[in-house]
Amino acid sequence: MSKVKLAVIYYSSTGTNYQLAKWAEEGAKENGAEVKVLKVPETAPQSAIDSNPAWKANIEETKNVPEVTLDDLEWADAIIFSVPTRFGNMPGQVKNFLDTTGGLWFNGKLTNKVVSAMTSAQNPHGGQEVTTLALYTTMYHWGAIVVAPGYTDPVLYSAGGNPYGTSVSVNQEGKMVEDVQGAVKHQAKRTVTVAEWVKKGNK
Amino acid sequence: MSKVKLAVIYYSSTGTNYQLAKWAEEGAKENGAEVKVLKVPETAPQSAIDSNPAWKANIEETKNVPEVTLDDLEWADAIIFSVPTRFGNMPGQVKNFLDTTGGLWFNGKLTNKVVSAMTSAQNPHGGQEVTTLALYTTMYHWGAIVVAPGYTDPVLYSAGGNPYGTSVSVNQEGKMVEDVQGAVKHQAKRTVTVAEWVKKGNK
Amino acid sequence: MSKVKLAVIYYSSTGTNYQLAKWAEEGAKENGAEVKVLKVPETAPQSAIDSNPAWKANIEETKNVPEVTLDDLEWADAIIFSVPTRFGNMPGQVKNFLDTTGGLWFNGKLTNKVVSAMTSAQNPHGGQEVTTLALYTTMYHWGAIVVAPGYTDPVLYSAGGNPYGTSVSVNQEGKMVEDVQGAVKHQAKRTVTVAEWVKKGNK
Amino acid sequence: MSKVKLAVIYYSSTGTNYQLAKWAEEGAKENGAEVKVLKVPETAPQSAIDSNPAWKANIEETKNVPEVTLDDLEWADAIIFSVPTRFGNMPGQVKNFLDTTGGLWFNGKLTNKVVSAMTSAQNPHGGQEVTTLALYTTMYHWGAIVVAPGYTDPVLYSAGGNPYGTSVSVNQEGKMVEDVQGAVKHQAKRTVTVAEWVKKGNK
Numbered sequence: 076m077s078k079v080k081l082a083v084i085y086y087s088s089t090g091t092n093y094q095l096a097k098w099a100e101e102g103a104k105e106n107g108a109e110v111k112v113l114k115v116p117e118t119a120p121q122s123a124i125d126s127n128p129a130w131k132a133n134i135e136e137t138k139n140v141p142e143v144t145l146d147d148l149e150w151a152d153a154i155i156f157s158v159p160t161r162f163g164n165m166p167g168q169v170k171n172f173l174d175t176t177g178g179l180w181f182n183g184k185l186t187n188k189v190v191s192a193m194t195s196a197q198n199p200h201g202g203q204e205v206t207t208l209a210l211y212t213t214m215y216h217w218g219a220i221v222v223a224p225g226y227t228d229p230v231l232y233s234a235g236g237n238p239y240g241t242s243v244s245v246n247q248e249g250k251m252v253e254d255v256q257g258a259v260k261h262q263a264k265r266t267v268t269v270a271e272w273v274k275k276g277n278k
Numbered sequence: 279m280s281k282v283k284l285a286v287i288y289y290s291s292t293g294t295n296y297q298l299a300k301w302a303e304e305g306a307k308e309n310g311a312e313v314k315v316l317k318v319p320e321t322a323p324q325s326a327i328d329s330n331p332a333w334k335a336n337i338e339e340t341k342n343v344p345e346v347t348l349d350d351l352e353w354a355d356a357i358i359f360s361v362p363t364r365f366g367n368m369p370g371q372v373k374n375f376l377d378t379t380g381g382l383w384f385n386g387k388l389t390n391k392v393v394s395a396m397t398s399a400q401n402p403h404g405g406q407e408v409t410t411l412a413l414y415t416t417m418y419h420w421g422a423i424v425v426a427p428g429y430t431d432p433v434l435y436s437a438g439g440n441p442y443g444t445s446v447s448v449n450q451e452g453k454m455v456e457d458v459q460g461a462v463k464h465q466a467k468r469t470v471t472v473a474e475w476v477k478k479g480n481k
Numbered sequence: 482m483s484k485v486k487l488a489v490i491y492y493s494s495t496g497t498n499y500q501l502a503k504w505a506e507e508g509a510k511e512n513g514a515e516v517k518v519l520k521v522p523e524t525a526p527q528s529a530i531d532s533n534p535a536w537k538a539n540i541e542e543t544k545n546v547p548e549v550t551l552d553d554l555e556w557a558d559a560i561i562f563s564v565p566t567r568f569g570n571m572p573g574q575v576k577n578f579l580d581t582t583g584g585l586w587f588n589g590k591l592t593n594k595v596v597s598a599m600t601s602a603q604n605p606h607g608g609q610e611v612t613t614l615a616l617y618t619t620m621y622h623w624g625a626i627v628v629a630p631g632y633t634d635p636v637l638y639s640a641g642g643n644p645y646g647t648s649v650s651v652n653q654e655g656k657m658v659e660d661v662q663g664a665v666k667h668q669a670k671r672t673v674t675v676a677e678w679v680k681k682g683n684k
Numbered sequence: 685m686s687k688v689k690l691a692v693i694y695y696s697s698t699g700t701n702y703q704l705a706k707w708a709e710e711g712a713k714e715n716g717a718e719v720k721v722l723k724v725p726e727t728a729p730q731s732a733i734d735s736n737p738a739w740k741a742n743i744e745e746t747k748n749v750p751e752v753t754l755d756d757l758e759w760a761d762a763i764i765f766s767v768p769t770r771f772g773n774m775p776g777q778v779k780n781f782l783d784t785t786g787g788l789w790f791n792g793k794l795t796n797k798v799v800s801a802m803t804s805a806q807n808p809h810g811g812q813e814v815t816t817l818a819l820y821t822t823m824y825h826w827g828a829i830v831v832a833p834g835y836t837d838p839v840l841y842s843a844g845g846n847p848y849g850t851s852v853s854v855n856q857e858g859k860m861v862e863d864v865q866g867a868v869k870h871q872a873k874r875t876v877t878v879a880e881w882v883k884k885g886n887k
Contacts (some may be wrong), residue, residue, distance in 0.1 A: 081517075088657075100618070106370050110825075118321065118370075119372065119576060148667075152714075161373070161377050161416065162374075162376055162377070162379075162383075162415075162416040162419040162420075162848070163412075163415040163416050164367070164368075164373065164374070164412055164415060164416055165367075165373070166368050166377060167374035167375075167376070168320075169375045170364070170367060170368070170369070170371075170373045170374075170375075171321065171370035171374065172370075173364075173365055173370070174364050174365070174369060174370045178381075179631070180365075181468040183633070184618050185381075186631065186633050187675075192461035196847025196849075197845070198841065198844065198846070199808060199809075199846075200808075200809075200812055200843060200844045200845055200846030200847075200848075200851055201845050201846075201847070202419070202813065202815060203809055204809060204811070204812070204813035204814050205415050205813050205814065205816070205817065208614070208618065208814065209366075209367055209412060210407070211617070211627075212365075212366040212367060212614065212645075213366050213367055214365050215366065215629040215631055215644050215645050216365040216405070216631060216632070216644045217631055218630070218631025218633045218644075219620075219631070220394050220626060220627070220675060221617075221626055221627040221628075222626055222627075223590065223621040223624075223627075223811070224624070225588070225621055225622060225623055226452035226586070226622070226623025226624060227592050227623070227624040229568055230457075232807065235807065235808045236806070236807025236808060236809055236810050237620045237807045237808075237809030237810075238621050238624075238772070238807075238810070239618075239621050239809075242809055268682075269593075269626060269679070269682075271682060272681065272682025273403070273580060273678050273679075273682075273858045274677050274687075275676070275678065275681070275682055276674075276675075276677060276678025276682065277678060287699070297571070307795060346820070350779065352821025366644070366799055386836070389834065389836050400642075401642025401643070401644075402605060402606075402641045402642060402643075403605075403606075403609055403610060403641045403642055403643030403644075403645075403648055404642050404643075404644070405610070405612050405644075406528065406606055407606060407608070407609070407610035408608070408610050408611065408614065411611065411641025411741075411817070411821065414830075415848075416818070418832040418833060418834055418847050418848050419835070419847045420834055421832075421833070421834025421835060421836045421847075422834070423829060423830070423831055424820075424829070424830040424831075424832075425706075425829055425830075425838065426824040426827075426830075428795065428825060428826055428828070429789070429825070429827060430792070430795050435604065438604065438605045438606045439605060439606055439607050440604070440605075440606030440607075441569070441604075441606075441608075441824050441827075442606075442824050443827045444608055444822075461839040468556065469662075471794075471885075472829060472882070472883060472885075475881050475882050475884065475885025475886060476878070476881050476882075476884055477886075478884070479877075479878075479880060479881025479884055479885065480881060505769060513809065524776075524780065567779070567782075567783050568782055568783070568785075568789075568821075568822040568825040568826075569818075569822050569824065569825050570773070570774075570818055570821060570822055571773075571779070571782045572777065572779070572781070573727075573776050573779035573780035573781075574776075575778075576770070576773060576774070576775070576776035576779045576780075577727065577776035577779075577780065578776075579770075579771055579776070580770050580771070580775060580776045582771075586771075586778040608825070609819070615772075615773055615818060618771075618772040618773060618811070618814050619771040619772050619773055622771040622811070623771075644713050675724065675865050
């Protein structure tokens with residue numbers, strides 16, 4: 076059987092979720108997956124970006140990361156989303172992208188994708204749980220199979236014990252507060268493992 | 279005391295939520311409120327709009343409705359949102375707008391707004407409940423006061439009995455399935471009534 | 482490989498969810514599963530039951546249905562829950578049972594169960610969506626794999642198009658409003674299919 | 685006008701939410717409210733309680749705290765719930781109690797109660813957000829007015845910045861990790877303030 080194809084789709088204004096996505100890539104590759112790290116297209120006005128040096132720098136730093144396309148969704152056996160919280164929900168940029176998937180959805184091309192999600196926020200309880208669950212709600216519309224980490228490995232506890240998906244708090248200086256690298260890698264491996272079962276069974 | 283100021287903020291691609299917004303305006307005015315009906319700025323590409331005649335026609339029909347601004351949020355004592363469901367969540371357009379409220383939020387300008395929400399979807403259980411609740415989740419971040427209809431009037435039962443906010447299903451021909459006009463007007467009146475209590479108390 | 486073992490766990494006061502459970506059993510057996518239909522233990526006081534003839538009659542009618550035990554959860558490869566809505570969440574009886582699973586959870590015995598859920602309510606938008614999603618939230622804690630129906634079959638549209646799980650409205654006479662038998666059977670088959678993939682892969 | 689009547693309704697197995705309830709009482713009294721601290725009736729089997737010394741001790745320590753009754757709900761202008769998370773939702777004990785409010789609900793006796801909620805969990809992201817939101821979902825059915833803390837005071841940030849309601853993590857030794865006393869008192873005062881506006885307006 077061919078390798079599990081994993082799309083790690085992230086949106087990141089100042090770099091946190093890009094880092095989470097890179098760690099997910101590492102974990103998934105260790106588990107034998109073929110991985111694409113893909114960024115959600117930026118739809119904010121240039122003036123907003125220019126007003127925030129960290130945002131501008133991150134866009135520059137990730138300019139070579141390909142933007143996610145509908146073809147990537149069709150290509151993927153599994154998808155891991157990594158997105159920040161904005162007022163207890165995903166950013167508009169991410170919803171804009173998800174809203175373009177109506178054609179794929181209508182043609183049943185999103186069924187049985189194995190999906191999982193990660194988030195970040197500035198406050199420890201700033202919407203990490205509900206943002207992850209909002210992504211899963213949309214995934215149910217797709218007919219996806221949702222694989223959250225639960226408490227399937229001890230490494231998850233030290234990362235904050237978020238059973239819906241790894242989440243991290245980012246302090247005023249833009250640094251991650253919890254050490255979540257291990258949790259991200261575990262979540263990615265688990266996603267790939269379940270995707271492999273589904274891919275084998277569903278051929 | 280001055281009248282309660284109500285902003286009815288809607289997003290509508292093919293007209294349903296514009297109609298709900300107009301009914302809300304009627305109900306609120308009957309209860310003595312000063313009302314602005316305001317549309318969320320369209321952020322979809324022109325090509326998407328052009329591919330859907332009903333969408334294009336609605337944009338033409340509502341071209342004189344003012345777009346909502348941050349000043350409108352500051353002006354309002356109460357806000358009623360009316361938005362369609364897209365994959366179990368609000369449309370990207372709406373989230374894009376909400377994401378621009380960080381400055382107002384940071385300065386405490388959104389605290390104690392009295393809010394309520396309405397939705398539409400194509401299927402009877404196509405995300406009406408969760409879309410409304412997703413809006414309320416964001417409202418909690420604002421420090422708003424959330425006033426859902428519950429079952430506070432018999433008219434709500436005939437409209438589908440959605441206690442989180444009036445919701446309507448739209449069939450393949452674009453027609454509303456349930457008769458929700460009475461429910462919308464009740465929800466608008468209730469929102470204005472509570473906003474009046476808050477305005478009087480909070481002066 | 483041995484057959485997929487499916488536990489259909491329901492709570493029913495007046496019979497609706499017992500009927501949904503029986504249809505799920507039919508669908509799952511047609512897909513080759515070994516099925517147990519199991520009721521959640523009643524924890525309401527006898528006086529409450531006695532005050533409602535339909536509740537009392539249903540308890541009498543289902544007295545030979547075995548009560549679900551923790552051993553059943555361990556036995557199952559897949560679980561379908563069928564529960565009514567009570568104020569936008571599962572009934573206390575169901576939560577009482579789920580709260581007893583801490584020992585199994587702690588020992589990792591609930592990981593990778595393939596789960597799906599169905600609901601009923603008296604109003605068309607009486608909490609069907611959020612009750613299903615509340616069950617899935619608990620399932621994420623277990624480390625389960627959540628398989629919602631999405632829009633994976635046309636039969637789901639005529640049943641109300643609830644992508645999170647089949648749901649039905651029950652009128653004042655206790656009759657189901659929508660025809661959901663086909664949707665229930667499809668959801669059961671889909672659950673068994675995915676569970677078979679997981680069972681094969683995870684051996 | 686008579687004082688705002690506040691019911692602080694808690695469920696606590698080992699004492700955390702009893703402590704939160706006591707702090708809420710303090711804050712509310714400082715804001716001039718008449719307060720009843722009330723416990724949700726225990727419905728777990730005695731054997732479960734006996735197997736956990738901390739649970740048994742807390743039951744003994746709080747034996748003189750009155751159990752909440754339906755009359756208390758009718759009496760209250762405002763209600764603050766304080767409950768632990770169990771698998772991402774409220775405990776069965778709490779749902780059992782809420783399920784008994786159908787008669788009050790049917791007679792419109794729960795309309796316009798001003799409500800707010802607090803939670804605890806063992807992991808920092810162990811369901812604090814969704815448990816609070818699940819309580820609010822039920823409150824919408826009641827026709828209640830939901831007043832979450834948002835970010836209405838700087839003290840909330842040091843308590844974890846949960847905008848839906850104060851939440852606390854409890855470590856293996858049963859000690860609270862965050863310092864939430866100030867946040868609880870602020871939330872209680874805010875709830876009383878809004879309840880006073882509603883009471884004045886709604887007379």
